[in-house]
Amino acid sequence: MNQTTLLPAYALPVEFVASLRDLLGERLSTNTAIREHHGRDESIFPAMPPDAVAFARSTDEVQAIVRLCRDHRIPLVPYGAGSSLEGNTLAAKGGLTLNLQQMNGVLAIHDQDQTATVQPGVTRKALNALLRDTGLFFPVDPGADATIGGMCATRASGTNAVRYGTMRENVINLTVVTADGEIIKTARRAKKSAAGYDLTRLFVGSEGTLGVVVEATVKLYPLPESIMAAVCAFSDIESAVQAVVQTIQMGVPIARVEFVNSVAIQALNLYSKTGLPEQPHLFFEFHGSQAGVKEQVELVQDICRDGGGAQFQWASSPEERSKLWEARHNVYFAVLQLRPGSRSVVTDVCVPISRLAECVGETTSDLQQSGMLAPIVGHVGDGNFHVQMLVDGANQAEIDQAEHLNARLVARALAMDGTCTGEHGIGLHKQGFLLDELGSASVNLMRQIKHAMDPHNLMNPGKIFTF
């Protein structure tokens, strides 16, 4: 198939393009490959490329672009690293994609206040690299090296959320260009405030449908005095998950606790040479003072031993620790190698922790019965886990089967008072599930807010819910 035939038939007005060209010069692209690239994320959706891609370098440029889009009624899709998983950044209605990667300045680090103010294109790894000498770190770590702006948009989370929270808890304020082209600040830099509606939290998780984040102030944390990491094998899933449930219920301030099922372990062994037994595992990390970590470790070791877990295997040096978590973060790519040429249908749910073992257990049975290669990994300390179903992207029956399994998983999570997505967002993929989860009155309320703030439906249109 010729790539250009994939492009939807939206044409941009000549005047609009001319104005953008005046503003951006070479940083406005209508190149097919670039449009294609911006029309994909890590989801199974076919490419939905924009008609053009703008690369902004400043808040003023973003404001000018938003105003041009508003005046010409052109859809605008803010774009970070393109690592979203539910079609969140696809140009479903064509228009302009606004690539923010070049807005990658760290504007301020207030080490005494433990905050950093960054532009949206800074990635989480770049921020942490810059923080290296401050004794501070930024904890939120989705699998990909996502941008802070994108992480705000999807309310991202990751392995550290069990201790440090998600983007919901870690954004102090945002500067946003709203749909009508105003530059607003959602809050000051105080740690807490009771000053009016929580605009910060309204934009966090809004997936670019209400405005473009142009600056974010996020929380930083002191690097712990002591860090220890270990893996522990279990004979069965239930025991592994129950060990997590007990750890959380006892109030252990664990920094990371990740479940990796035996299929995912197999993939890691192949991809990252981890050499682990092909059994369900927990990956742990403990942060604190030396005495505090020792205490946590003893408690969790006891819990695991009582639950039939094997001996802890320690990653004691910083290098071994990095390798361990690098491996964990690479699960997505490692798993893809289990079936070369395959694509992933990825999903995540989150349930109250009292229902976690049951939810993971039933899901495992369901996947096993389906015969599909579909590893489970997850941030189980939060009740959150992911299924990555490997399909032949050209085989619609397989995709349908994966979607069917996904629907059953979501229904199971909702029946347990859980959510259809713990951290990936709704995007294009989970709009029906959002309705199942909250009901039409709640989604209508979201719609009312969208109508009020973006009456022409120009900001990332078609995402989260139909307009």
Place this chain on the structure above:
Amino acid sequence: MNQTTLLPAYALPVEFVASLRDLLGERLSTNTAIREHHGRDESIFPAMPPDAVAFARSTDEVQAIVRLCRDHRIPLVPYGAGSSLEGNTLAAKGGLTLNLQQMNGVLAIHDQDQTATVQPGVTRKALNALLRDTGLFFPVDPGADATIGGMCATRASGTNAVRYGTMRENVINLTVVTADGEIIKTARRAKKSAAGYDLTRLFVGSEGTLGVVVEATVKLYPLPESIMAAVCAFSDIESAVQAVVQTIQMGVPIARVEFVNSVAIQALNLYSKTGLPEQPHLFFEFHGSQAGVKEQVELVQDICRDGGGAQFQWASSPEERSKLWEARHNVYFAVLQLRPGSRSVVTDVCVPISRLAECVGETTSDLQQSGMLAPIVGHVGDGNFHVQMLVDGANQAEIDQAEHLNARLVARALAMDGTCTGEHGIGLHKQGFLLDELGSASVNLMRQIKHAMDPHNLMNPGKIFTF
């Protein structure tokens, strides 16, 4: 002055009253004393009584009341304990006040998940009394024994927020009757979710202007294995505040750290017989394992000693601890006794902690120069502190002077990138300051949301911003 002359001249339509009477019987009141009572909070504002007060007992009743108000275009003010400080619950436009105190059921305690689902009229103390045998507690503790519904409305906070967060972090989901009479759920009971706009956080802090909270699911925490509390006297304010700043910057997971200045100590000595030296003090509480608490205590003692603090005075038994924190929570009433018959103009600001010492220092000088009796206390671990200015309520010049000092304090906090209110909300009192803090574009965005969700301006009208 005859009390009835204080009532504004809003008349309720006969049909509306008849329908409410059918619904509520004796639980609809137009009694002058009851209206007066509901027209006051702890602020300096003159009473603004509603035309009638409804006492609801169920979500269905709340829905019916909201629909009647909508159909008849009657303002509706949700009301909990009436302990707000910025005029948040005054019936500024008359109409109906909806007292939710009788909706005081604890609907579910999920001890394994560490959540409780409660009706809005449950007070924080009642919830904790009920939790006594579960090994769990609910940490958010504004000074008053506020209702959970009211605490949601003002995004309440308190002495434990430095460790456990505010209502922003501690509400998992809400059930709300919206302005158009729909019953919506803002989220499921999962610990985290990326499913659409964060409606929970939109209602938390909206001061009843967007709907009526009829159920809230909140986070609970395991009672720590070990708790220790102490007070420490300092020779000057700067040293006390700097000790806090250092404690936070070192990442000590302190549970409470309260600043109480010498005037407030004087009041406490008189009211609670605390017998403390009349100097600036810090009140500490440490939570953790026995070893963890010991470690925290040693670290913080060192910090205080290096900063010129006196020996820690320990409140070691649970009774002594209760007495200490009871005294701290009674500061408001204790201070009022310093000038019998006086009223308080209370204000709170919150600044980045790097600016805290400077902000408290300058504020102290300003207050001293004014000659006004105005103790400072605060949740300084969050950068948050309160000033309680004692005035003769009949002396307009004194009230004006207090307002002038308040305006200077807010301007000082804003200049330090802080907020005009850390935890009391905007209410009637701080609307101008909200504009100073966020600018008109941000406040307009709040207004757009209000217009979309409550087009007839019936939900607690006149609060946070002008419609």
